[in-house]
Amino acid sequence: MGRTSNAKEKLLEAALDLIWERSYGVVTIDAICEKAGVKKGSFYYFFESKSALAVAALEADWNECGKQKWDTLFSASVAPLDRIRDFFKHVYDSQAELQKEHGQVLGCPCFSVGSETSTQDETIRLKVQEILQRQIRYFESAIRDAQAGGSVPPGDAAAKAKCLFALFEGSLGQARIQNDLEFLRILPESALGMLGAAAAHTSS
Amino acid sequence: MGRTSNAKEKLLEAALDLIWERSYGVVTIDAICEKAGVKKGSFYYFFESKSALAVAALEADWNECGKQKWDTLFSASVAPLDRIRDFFKHVYDSQAELQKEHGQVLGCPCFSVGSETSTQDETIRLKVQEILQRQIRYFESAIRDAQAGGSVPPGDAAAKAKCLFALFEGSLGQARIQNDLEFLRILPESALGMLGAAAAHTSS
Numbered sequence: 001m002g003r004t005s006n007a008k009e010k011l012l013e014a015a016l017d018l019i020w021e022r023s024y025g026v027v028t029i030d031a032i033c034e035k036a037g038v039k040k041g042s043f044y045y046f047f048e049s050k051s052a053l054a055v056a057a058l059e060a061d062w063n064e065c066g067k068q069k070w071d072t073l074f075s076a077s078v079a080p081l082d083r084i085r086d087f088f089k090h091v092y093d094s095q096a097e098l099q100k101e102h103g104q105v106l107g108c109p110c111f112s113v114g115s116e117t118s119t120q121d122e123t124i125r126l127k128v129q130e131i132l133q134r135q136i137r138y139f140e141s142a143i144r145d146a147q148a149g150g151s152v153p154p155g156d157a158a159a160k161a162k163c164l165f166a167l168f169e170g171s172l173g174q175a176r177i178q179n180d181l182e183f184l185r186i187l188p189e190s191a192l193g194m195l196g197a198a199a200a201h202t203s204s
Numbered sequence: 205m206g207r208t209s210n211a212k213e214k215l216l217e218a219a220l221d222l223i224w225e226r227s228y229g230v231v232t233i234d235a236i237c238e239k240a241g242v243k244k245g246s247f248y249y250f251f252e253s254k255s256a257l258a259v260a261a262l263e264a265d266w267n268e269c270g271k272q273k274w275d276t277l278f279s280a281s282v283a284p285l286d287r288i289r290d291f292f293k294h295v296y297d298s299q300a301e302l303q304k305e306h307g308q309v310l311g312c313p314c315f316s317v318g319s320e321t322s323t324q325d326e327t328i329r330l331k332v333q334e335i336l337q338r339q340i341r342y343f344e345s346a347i348r349d350a351q352a353g354g355s356v357p358p359g360d361a362a363a364k365a366k367c368l369f370a371l372f373e374g375s376l377g378q379a380r381i382q383n384d385l386e387f388l389r390i391l392p393e394s395a396l397g398m399l400g401a402a403a404a405h406t407s408s
Contacts, residue, residue, distance in 0.1 A: 021323060022323060022324055023227075023228075023229055023320045023321065023323075023324065024227075024229070025227055025228070025229020025230050025320070026229050026324060102323075104322075104323050106323070107319065111319075111377060111381070112319050112320070114377075114380075114381040115311065115315075115316050115319055115320070115377050115380055115381060116227045116229070116316065116319070116320045117227065118308075118380055118381045118383070119225060119226060119227075119306075119308050119310070119380075120226055120227065120230060125381065125383075128381055129381060129382050132378070132381065132382075159390050159394075160394075162378070162386070162387060162390065163371065163375075163390060163391075163394040163398075165374070165378070166371055166374035166375040166377075166378050166387055167367065167370055167371040167374055167398075168374065169374040169377055169378065170369070170370035170371055170372065170373040170374020170375065170377065171367075171370040171374065173315060173318075173319050173370075173373055173374065173377060174336070174366070174369070174370050174373065176318075176319055176322055176323075177315070177318040177319060177322045177329065177332055177333060177336065178333050178336075179322070179329075182366070183366060183370055186363050186366065186367060187367075190363075190364075190367040190398070193398065193400065194367075194371075194394070194397065194398040196397065
């Protein structure tokens with residue numbers, strides 16, 4: 001705590017928190033430095049711009065937090081439809097916790113920042129795209145396993161994964177805009193319904 | 205053209221175009237005035253802030269453009285599943301045109317601005333929420349009619365409409381972030397699949 005060697009990590013964390021809670025455009029480098037307790041000179045030692053910091057913060061969040069969660073929830077040891085159901089339940093719980101903490105459903109930082117900046121900042125857009133495409137592959141793999149096991153009808157697993165991901169991100173976006181968890185509460189059932197799961201309400 | 209009495213309309217149009225193409229945060233009042241060809245003094249005669257202009261621009265876009273399109277595409281004279289299918293085809297065509305014109309899929313201005321500003325600007329958030337809720341009602345009504353006619357299974361039409369809307373907005377968001385129309389091309393089929401339409405590929 002307070003050691004210079006932590007400055008980079010503190011900047012990454014402060015940037016993600018502020019941008020997620022507010023928006024990319026509205027958060028200044030000064031505000032990030034202040035939240036991180038790091039001097040502006042140190043900022044420019046580590047990052048050449050706010051854009052470079054945002055890219056690094058999104059990647060660090062995936063590596064240090066996101067990937068492990070997705071790996072666990074989408075473990076091949078779990079029945080394929082249970083992976084999807086459990087993942088969406090986890091999303092609901094996390095967003096409920098964020099709402100308690102911040103008074104606001106925050107949604108997905110990648111999707112929000114991506115939608116905000118994609119027409120103007122190609123490096124952020126490419127990083128967001130890369131992370132979202134990693135995530136889609138978990139859906140794709142689970143759908144393919146579900147198809148192989150007969151718990152959902154056959155079909156183009158890649159296309160179905162894209163749809164499921166759009167439903168997921170759209171639900172998070174709606175939940176953020178309306179500050180309403182209802183969109184996420186109904187997500188597990190709708191997701192399984194969308195995949196044509198024989199019994200969307202029961203365990204696979 | 206160039207008449208003072210058009211200044212307000214020009215500001216509304218310029219604001220929507222710029223914010224949609226870029227983002228709310230990055231667009232300045234100066235840039236809006238410049239694009240509209242209107243002096244800054246006139247801006248403050250009509251609007252007290254950028255936020256007030258954004259709210260008015262979203263509402264004007266709905267009243268002068270959006271509502272009529274939705275009314276036509278969701279006409280009760282059209283078979284309920286055809287309304288949904290035709291609407292999504294229209295969305296694909298519009299976004300393909302925007303991509304040609306701007307080099308970029310732009311997605312939905314309401315959803316993008318809403319996601320960007322919802323945690324910081326309550327007046328924009330409420331306006332976006334109001335417009336999105338109007339749109340969800342078209343889906344709800346079409347789903348209820350489809351259920352009554354037996355072309356989709358019964359169930360909670362309001363919840364299904366929320367899901368369908370999340371799929372729609374999520375697909376638009378992905379298409380914007382990835383600058384890829386594929387998410388919208390597969391939308392009609394996935395939407396009908398999600399609703400459990402007996403034959404998602406054929407006309408209802």
